[in-house]
Amino acid sequence: xxxSGHGMDGMDLPPFTLGNGLQWxxxxxxxxxxxxxxxLYGWGVVRLARRGxxxxxxxxxxxxxxxxxxxxxxxxxxxxxGMVMFxxxxxxHMVISxxxxxxxxxxxxxxxxxRALPVxxxxxxxxxxxxxxxxLHSRYMRIVTHPAFTxxxxxxxxxxxxxxxxxxxxxxxxxxxxxxxxxxxxxxxVFFWPIMGVDPGPHRPGYVMRMLxxxxxxxxxxxxxxxxxxxxxxxxxxxxxxxxxxGLDPMSDQTAAGGIAWAFSEVPSVLVxxxxxxxxxxxxxxxxxxxxxxxxxxxxxxxxAYNAYLASLNARGQ
Numbered sequence: 145x146x147x148s149g150h151g152m153d154g155m156d157l158p159p160f161t162l163g164n165g166l167q168w169x170x171x172x173x174x175x176x177x178x179x180x181x182x183x184l185y186g187w188g189v190v191r192l193a194r195r196g197x198x199x200x201x202x203x204x205x206x207x208x209x210x211x212x213x214x215x216x217x218x219x220x221x222x223x224x225x226g227m228v229m230f231x232x233x234x235x236x237h238m239v240i241s242x243x244x245x246x247x248x249x250x251x252x253x254x255x256x257x258x259r260a261l262p263v264x265x266x267x268x269x270x271x272x273x274x275x276x277x278x279x280l281h282s283r284y285m286r287i288v289t290h291p292a293f294t295x296x297x298x299x300x301x302x303x304x305x306x307x308x309x310x311x312x313x314x315x316x317x318x319x320x321x322x323x324x325x326x327x328x329x330x331x332x333x334v335f336f337w338p339i340m341g342v343d344p345g346p347h348r349p350g351y352v353m354r355m356l357x358x359x360x361x362x363x364x365x366x367x368x369x370x371x372x373x374x375x376x377x378x379x380x381x382x383x384x385x386x387x388x389x390x391g392l393d394p395m396s397d398q399t400a401a402g403g404i405a406w407a408f409s410e411v412p413s414v415l416v417x418x419x420x421x422x423x424x425x426x427x428x429x430x431x432x433x434x435x436x437x438x439x440x441x442x443x444x445x446x447x448x449a450y451n452a453y454l455a456s457l458n459a460r461g462q
Contacts, residue, residue, distance in 0.1 A: 173322055174218035178211050185253060188260035199256065207251025213244045218325065230383040231400035237328055238408035245332030246415055254280060254343035280344055289345055291357045294335045298361045301331050302368045306380060315382040335361060340419045351424045358416055365409030372402025
């Protein structure tokens with residue numbers, strides 16, 4: 145990694161101000177991935193529409209915005225500055241690991257795929273839909289979505305990565321940086337999926353347990369941010385010598401990075417909590433409607449039985 149006043153590929157990096165705007169500087173892997181994700185999701189929505197099936201517009205918008213957030217931090221000039229500025233890198237990390245996964249999951253991509261993919265042509269054979277179902281209910285998915293796995297992984301992705309030489313090693317190459325960003329996105333997805341994901345999954349606890357899982361992981365983000373803000377020396381070697389053209393103090397940059405990590409621990413918590421409360425309310429309404437339909441079908445036998453029970457108690461008392 146060159147810290148002599150140049151960014152990636154020897155490119156001069158001017159001072160980072162809002163006036164520079166977000167220029168096109170796409171990471172090829174994420175650019176292709178974002179375009180492919182949008183194309184496949186769009187294909188699924190169109191396929192359902194042609195069949196006469198409705199798909200919520202809110203889900204489509206949520207997934208689209210989620211993909212756009214990934215594109216903004218990985219396919220603009222932010223990605224170049226993230227290689228030499230700790231604060232910009234932290235924006236990338238927080239967005240791609242905490243905001244993007246929430247928006248993508250609220251788009252319910254797996255549910256869309258299950259409804260849009262064709263079923264197997266022969267009985268007993270396995271088509272794309274059957275293979276996806278097998279994956280969703282596999283032992284592997286039960287492990288990677290269990291809180292005993294997701295919460296420690298979520299925490300380790302901060303402390304083990306930034307406070308050991310691993311971060312400098314990964315930031316030393318394009319491939320390492322790419323692998324780290326893919327890891328952040330994957331960790332965010334597996335952490336938030338069992339908590340507030342709409343898609344079916346092997347681990348789906350009750351709503352109170354989901355809230356506990358959420359609040360078990362979030363405080364560690366705040367502690368991490370505070371640790372960076374209170375540090376008296378630079379914690380990461382990669383950002384010790386920023387390009388001279390930036391005129392940047394490494395300690396001030398690290399403090400800003402800590403503040404971003406601390407602040408971002410609150411934003412997703414509120415978003416997920418609101419989504420959980422909304423899902424809980426909708427679940428209660430569905431359950432109430434099911435009970436009403438069952439009562440209509442059986443002539444409200446449950447109520448009749450309860451009234452008969454009260455009458456028997458009254459008779460006994462007399």
